[in-house]
Amino acid sequence: MEPQQQTIRDSAVYGEASELLRRLTGRPDADFHDGQFEAISALVTERRRALVVQRTGWGKSAVYFVATALLRRRGAGPTLLVSPLLALMRDQVAAAERAGVRAAAINSATSDEWEQIESRLAADEIDVLLVSPERLNNPRFREQQLPGLLGRMGLLVIDEAHCISDWGHDFRPDYRRIAALLAGLERDVPVLATTATANARVVDDVVEQLGRDVLTLRGSLARESLRLGSLALPTSRERLAWLVAHLGDLHGSGIVYALTVSAAEDTARLLREAGYAVSAYTGRTDPDERERLEAALKSNEVKALVATSALGMGFDKPDLGFVVHLGAPSSPVAYYQQVGRAGRGAADADVLLLPGAEDEAIWRYFATASMPDPERAAAVLAALGGPDDPPLSTPALEARVDIRRSPLELLLKVLDVDGAVRRVSGGWVATGAPWRYDAERYERIASARASEQRSMLAYERGERCRMETLQRDLDDPTAAPCGRCDVCAGAWYPTDIPGEAAQRASGQLQRVGVPIEPRGMWPTGADRRGLPVKGRIPEGERPAPGRAIARLTDLGWGGPLRDIFDAGTADRPIDDRLLEGVIATLRDWPWQERPVGVVAMPSLSRPLLVASTAAAIAERGRLPFLGSLDVDPSVPAVGPGGNSAFRLASVWGRFGVSPVLAETVSQAPGPILLVDDLVDSRWTITVAARALLAAGAPAVLPFALASVG
Numbered sequence: 001m002e003p004q005q006q007t008i009r010d011s012a013v014y015g016e017a018s019e020l021l022r023r024l025t026g027r028p029d030a031d032f033h034d035g036q037f038e039a040i041s042a043l044v045t046e047r048r049r050a051l052v053v054q055r056t057g058w059g060k061s062a063v064y065f066v067a068t069a070l071l072r073r074r075g076a077g078p079t080l081l082v083s084p085l086l087a088l089m090r091d092q093v094a095a096a097e098r099a100g101v102r103a104a105a106i107n108s109a110t111s112d113e114w115e116q117i118e119s120r121l122a123a124d125e126i127d128v129l130l131v132s133p134e135r136l137n138n139p140r141f142r143e144q145q146l147p148g149l150l151g152r153m154g155l156l157v158i159d160e161a162h163c164i165s166d167w168g169h170d171f172r173p174d175y176r177r178i179a180a181l182l183a184g185l186e187r188d189v190p191v192l193a194t195t196a197t198a199n200a201r202v203v204d205d206v207v208e209q210l211g212r213d214v215l216t217l218r219g220s221l222a223r224e225s226l227r228l229g230s231l232a233l234p235t236s237r238e239r240l241a242w243l244v245a246h247l248g249d250l251h252g253s254g255i256v257y258a259l260t261v262s263a264a265e266d267t268a269r270l271l272r273e274a275g276y277a278v279s280a281y282t283g284r285t286d287p288d289e290r291e292r293l294e295a296a297l298k299s300n301e302v303k304a305l306v307a308t309s310a311l312g313m314g315f316d317k318p319d320l321g322f323v324v325h326l327g328a329p330s331s332p333v334a335y336y337q338q339v340g341r342a343g344r345g346a347a348d349a350d351v352l353l354l355p356g357a358e359d360e361a362i363w364r365y366f367a368t369a370s371m372p373d374p375e376r377a378a379a380v381l382a383a384l385g386g387p388d389d390p391p392l393s394t395p396a397l398e399a400r401v402d403i404r405r406s407p408l409e410l411l412l413k414v415l416d417v418d419g420a421v422r423r424v425s426g427g428w429v430a431t432g433a434p435w436r437y438d439a440e441r442y443e444r445i446a447s448a449r450a451s452e453q454r455s456m457l458a459y460e461r462g463e464r465c466r467m468e469t470l471q472r473d474l475d476d477p478t479a480a481p482c483g484r485c486d487v488c489a490g491a492w493y494p495t496d497i498p499g500e501a502a503q504r505a506s507g508q509l510q511r512v513g514v515p516i517e518p519r520g521m522w523p524t525g526a527d528r529r530g531l532p533v534k535g536r537i538p539e540g541e542r543p544a545p546g547r548a549i550a551r552l553t554d555l556g557w558g559g560p561l562r563d564i565f566d567a568g569t570a571d572r573p574i575d576d577r578l579l580e581g582v583i584a585t586l587r588d589w590p591w592q593e594r595p596v597g598v599v600a601m602p603s604l605s606r607p608l609l610v611a612s613t614a615a616a617i618a619e620r621g622r623l624p625f626l627g628s629l630d631v632d633p634s635v636p637a638v639g640p641g642g643n644s645a646f647r648l649a650s651v652w653g654r655f656g657v658s659p660v661l662a663e664t665v666s667q668a669p670g671p672i673l674l675v676d677d678l679v680d681s682r683w684t685i686t687v688a689a690r691a692l693l694a695a696g697a698p699a700v701l702p703f704a705l706a707s708v709g
Contacts, residue, residue, distance in 0.1 A: 013045060013070065020066045024099035035217045036063055039192065042215050043067045043155060044074070050215040051161065051206055053198050055223055056340030057318075060194040064157045065099045065128070067192065072127055076154025079128045082136070082178060083159045089130045090314045091293065092159075098129055105130040106141070113623045118145065124403040133163070133174035136181065137416065139425045150181070153189055161193035173413035179209040182200075196221070197337040200475035201448075219459060220478040221336070221471050225343030228466035228488040229493050230353040230459070234610045236506045236555045238497055239326060239354045240267065245501035247304065247492050250350055252321025253297055256306045257338055257364050259327040260553040267326060267555070268306040270508040281307040295530035309338070318345025331364040331452030332459050332473040352493055355460045358559065360453070367449050372414045374437035376403050380411060381420060384430040391427035399525020402646040431507040464488045509556030512585040516546030516679050516702050516709060519686045523644030531652055543689035544671065546591050546702030548679055549581045557581055561706040564609070565678060571605065573612035578705070583620055586703070595673035595701055597665070599622045601688060602631040602655070606677050613705065626664050626672070629688055630656035647681040655688045657695040666696025679704040 006414045017040055022030045035052070036059055042048045044067055052060055068079040083089050096103035104117050104126050129149070135141055136515055163175040182191065183350040193206055207214045232241045238644050243256065256271075258264040261282040279302055290310075294360070296302045297318045305311060309329075318354075323342045329335045331703035335353075343349030383400040384392060392400070412428060415421040420435035421428050452473075459469050464481075465488050471479035481488050519542060522533040550557035552565065560578065563569060574582070598621075600614035611628070618625035632654050657665070665672055672692060678684055679702070689700035 006233050009153050011041065013041060016042075016073075017066050017070060018097060020069050021062060024062055024065055024095070024097065026688060032062075033059055033219075034423055035219055039063045039215075039217055040067045040070070043190040043192055044070045044693070047188055048213060048215050049193075049210050050217065051193045051195075051203065051210060052190045053195055053203060053216070053221075054219045055219065056196045056222045056337070057223075057344030058196070060159075060196075061095055063194070064155070064192055064454075065096055065101050067190075067498070068096075068127055068155055069099065069101055071154045071190075077152035078124075078126050078149075079155040079157055080153050081130045081157040081159060082133055082175075083130050084133060084163060084172065084175075089132075090294075092128075092130060101127045102129040104128065106135060108337070133172060133177065136177045137174060137423050139423060149513070150185065155423040156182075156189055156191045156573070158191070158193040160195055160201050162195040162198045163208050163244065163700065164193075164209055173410070173417045177418040182209070182211055182260065189307045196340060196476065197333050199333065199473065203475075216237050218476075220642050221474050221476045222467060222480070222482065223340065223343060224482070224484075225347055225349050226339065226351050226467065227348065227484045227492055228339070228351045228470075229491065230355065230462060230466070231491075231493060231495065232355060232460065233497075236356060237509055239356065240270055240505035240508060240555065241501040242354065242423040243267065243271060243324070243499045244327070244504050245496070246325075246499050247271060247276055248536070250322040250324070250493065251298045251347075251348070252319060253302060253317075254304050254320055254322035254349075255297075255311060255338075256304050257325045257327075257329075257343060258306060258308060259329075259356075259359065260266035261308055262551050262553045262558070263326065263555050264308050266508060267513075270504065271304070273308065273508075274504055277302045278304045278306055281311045282311045283308060285310070288364040305358045309334075315341055316344065316458065317341070320344065320349065324351075325355075326462060327362070328353055328359050328456055330359075330366065330449070330456060332455050332470050332587050333452065335456065335459070336470045336474065350493070353460065353627045358562075361562070365455055367446065371442055371446070372411055373435070375440075376401070376407075376411060377415060377420075377435065377437065379403070380408070380415065382429055384421060384574060385430060385434040387430055389429065391429045393427035395524045397428060398643045399523070399645045402643060404643045408643070416537070463625055509677065510584075512549050513556060513588050514548050514551055514554075516548055516682065516685070516704060516707060518542045518545060518702075519682050523648055525645040526648055529645050529649035529652065531649060537686070541690050541693060543674070543685065543693075543700040543702050544591075546674075546679075546685070546704070547585055548707040549578075549585050551707045559705075565706065571608045573608050574616060579613075579616055579620075582617060582705070586617065586621065591671075591701060593604070593670050593699070594622075595623060596668050597626045598673045598675060599626050599661070599665070599692065600628040601674065601676040601684070603677055604631075609705075610675060610677050613677070617673065617675060617703075623673070627658075627661055629661070629691065630658055632656060644683065648683045648687070651684050651687045655691050657691050662695035665692055668698060671699035671701045672697045673703055676702065676704045677707065678706050680708040 014037060014169060021032060022028055039050050039052050040063055042050050052063060054060055059178060072350050082090060093103045093105055098269060102125060106114055158178055163172045191210060193210060207216060233242060258267055261284055264282050265280045268278050271278045279293050293305055294315060297305050320342045323339045329338060342351055379401040383397055394409060398405055412421060415435060416423060418435055419433045420431060423432050453472050466485040467482035468479045482488045483489060486492060500524050519537060521536055525538055526533050550561060552558050552562050598618040600610050603610040615625050674689060676685060684701045689702060
């Protein structure tokens with residue numbers, strides 16, 4: 001121990017802090033790790049700002065809970081803790097209670113409790129208030145509660161602080177508000193920022209935003225409990241088969257990560273059918289179900305959760321036995337964060353990567369989706385008008401700009417943080433401040449992302465010790481060979497794939513049939529686009545539930561379908577393999593009434609594919625091929641993307657039914673099968689089916705080769 005550290009630990013505060021630590025951990029022999037008390041002392045004794053970069057499981061939460069208790073004993077106000085995830089908040093509230101620290105969280109899941117929390121704050125009965133970064137921009141919280149809280153706040157804690165930096169692997173625009181919050185503090189308040197996943201560039205960025213006199217405490221990021229490995233298998237079939245055969249060989253319970261929602265759901269279904277107790281956990285899982293699944297994993301009621309990155313920061317199960325990745329994250333830093341869920345309180349945990357050929361395509365999609373677009377930003381600012389114009393809600397704004405809800409919300413956050421827009425009661429307003437697209441900045445970020453992807457590929461190749469590789473990517477000066485991974489000590493995992501497991505995986509990958517749910521409501525703002533529709537779509541104007549072979553993101557048919565719809569693939573008639581998928585989908589379709597005829601959509605991009613598919617269905621099903629819908633060439637075709645109101649407007653009036661086809665479908669004794677190549681927003685199929693129904697078709701059954709999502 002350094003002399004300065006020894007002096008700090010000889011202080012009177014040390015004994016008091018140690019007693020609190022023992023209460024927090026429940027261990028009478030608990031002592032601080034190197035750096036823990038040094039951080040506490042900096043906050044409590046020196047009232048400094050500190051950044052702690054330490055490995056997962058090191059005990060960063062102990063620093064802010066013990067510091068909170070010490071500051072409260074000295075008359076300080078409550079701690080404001082900015083935390084990014086509901087799961088993290090739940091764990092932190094429980095941990096605080098163990099230490100005798102009174103904590104409460106205000107987020108989307110607890111907003112109905114705010115009045116009670118306000119009363120407790122007013123009575124000084126809360127020691128730690130946890131808020132999400134998004135809550136900092138909630139108009140009521142920002143204008144009515146936050147000023148008073150800042151006036152008496154004893155400590156500000158920024159958890160997962162790498163989210164502040166746009167160089168970080170999980171940058172969140174809302175975190176940028178914290179810098180403005182710090183700049184606006186009118187008194188000296190100690191500040192603690194913590195993270196396990198920050199390289200040197202991210203550390204420098206966070207320190208700059210924390211401001212003056214920042215104490216940075218960095219420790220070794222090596223995880224001695226983890227045994228790392230990477231197993232390259234040629235196809236999705238082999239990777240899924242490996243899981244089926246060997247998931248039971250992995251010790252305890254753990255997490256299987258997948259890159260997409262559909263991959264997580266499909267993998268969970270396969271493993272359940274193979275007899276494993278597993279469940280899917282994704283961004284589509286509702287909050288109550290997430291909480292139930294997290295509890296089931298913590299109590300070992302399930303072997304694994306098959307999860308997307310929705311289960312990441314903050315989930316804490318000390319004895320988590322393994323983490324397996326079905327597909328690689330786009331950076332070693334993100335990978336380190338996810339594998340850090342394992343082995344936090346156990347001597348041994350296994351971590352295995354099963355990279356896939358589709359990984360790089362998925363990386364490219366998410367990398368471009370997170371960048372602001374200057375043309376879209378200009379459209380948003382134009383729609384909001386001047387600073388004196390009335391606010392627009394997000395749905396109202398969505399109806400005026402051709403941007404879907406999720407990317408629109410992300411763009412608004414970026415513009416808000418940059419000062420160009422502001423969230424107020426009733427929606428969003430423009431501030432009048434000029435906004436410039438910082439092309440140079442985003443080019444640098446894109447270049448950094450590409451470099452991270454190259455590093456991830458190097459990790460997969462095993463060019464050096466795997467733990468050392470992760471540490472080096474995090475600029476850890478203590479990086480050294482671990483002696484445990486498959487590069488250092490040889491493969492520790494089985495590599496065989498039994499025939500029965502391969503057969504099960506093949507069955508899953510060959511599974512066909514995803515639903516095409518009919519639209520039930522016309523989009524908000526359709527009337528602003530000049531369309532004579534509003535509210536609910538009448539039953540007689542909407543298609544029946546439809547079917548597609550698979551989603552483009554599916555592990556099985558997704559690959560062949562992505563090849564077909566790749567921009568560089570020429571239009572051609574349907575081949576025998578794809579036709580097998582078509583026939584299997586139709587065979588397994590649980591329709592109430594079999595179609596009596598086939599109609600093709602008029603495709604501009606793949607006319608040969610669509611027409612040949614419709615004709616083949618008619619031939620195989622012994623159904624009449626009734627021809628194609630007409631298309632109005634004066635209505636321009638648009639590409640994918642955009643929000644519902646714009647997508648509907650782009651196809652409204654585009655499709656017609658010829659007199660001959662109208663006479664045929666009006667006399668049909670049953671449903672008409674409407675064949676298309678790709679279903680995305682479902683507005684094309686909705687408008688086309690409406691035209692057939694208006695011409696007298698009894699019902700319309702949509703069929704497509706693929707669904708976007």
